[in-house]
Amino acid sequence: MKIMMILEMLFLIGMVILVVDISPYFGALGLIVVSLVGCLIILAKGNSFLSLSLLLIYLGGMMVVFSYCTALVLDLYPTVIVKEVLMKMALGVLVVVFLGYGGYLKADNGVLSMLGEGGVDNSFLGAGVLYGESWLLIVFGGLGLFLALLVILEITKSAERGAYRVI
Template sequence: MTYFMSVMLIGLVLGLVAVASNPSPYFAAFGLVVVAGFGCGILTQYGGSFLSLILFLIYLGGMLVVFAYSAALAAEPYPEAWGGWSVFGYVLMYVAGVCAAFTWFSKSWCQYSWVPGHELAGMSVVPSDVGGVAVMYSEGGGMLLLAAWVLLLSLMVVLELTRGMSRGTLRAV
């Protein structure tokens, strides 16, 4: 489990490097999906399986709206690819910064284990965040539906604003 957690943390850091050194909004959206996946995987390893699922779905729903807006406003006819030299320079700079920070702080970081604490205590049948499921769907159900409606409405507003004078996806009847 320690190796799996190490892979998840390395994937999270590499995804953050991909987001920071993005050449185009299209690639930044892919990097954010990778970061969200690895972050929710880390959260799942620490016992928050339902929380990570809800966070992943809501985050990707909100990110879809932001991606649609940024891709429509910054549409480039020839976007720069990942193989460009400027992107490669940024990736090297960010990876070198992460490695330097790790070597600088490694004495204080390595005294703690990356293994979640609930694995050391024993096996549990009920995850720690299942108690919040009933509360979220009973008292928080209305707020969940409202959040889904607001995300859908904001997606439609972004699509309507960015279509310009052309006949876009939303057509007047």
């Protein structure tokens, strides 16, 4: 139960980083934190195959989006997240942690019962369909992401002064 609470707090922190900051560098950091923690939450619920496939899709897509955003960014030295927002976020995390340890926040044991029974479910029900019948879709999806990454890298290579254009 404490593991799920920690994962949910990390998910919340990643969402706040994603929403608050205006720099795409920290936005990419927030997306990576949110996707990793989200996949860990799915893994903790017992579905290992879905967690792994979503992680690969998220990280591949985010690499393309991050490259495109950094090609269009104007500031070469991004500023750090505002201190006020960090202080308010830390205060909120402390309040939730103290309420959780004080017993005021209760979680249903039925939801988290899979963690006590051994953790990860080893069933690969979706693997046969994914690799058997729809392998061509996976190949085209991977090639599409790779092509998009090459296009974005070509755009960033041609931008010698930092930003591709002023937005």
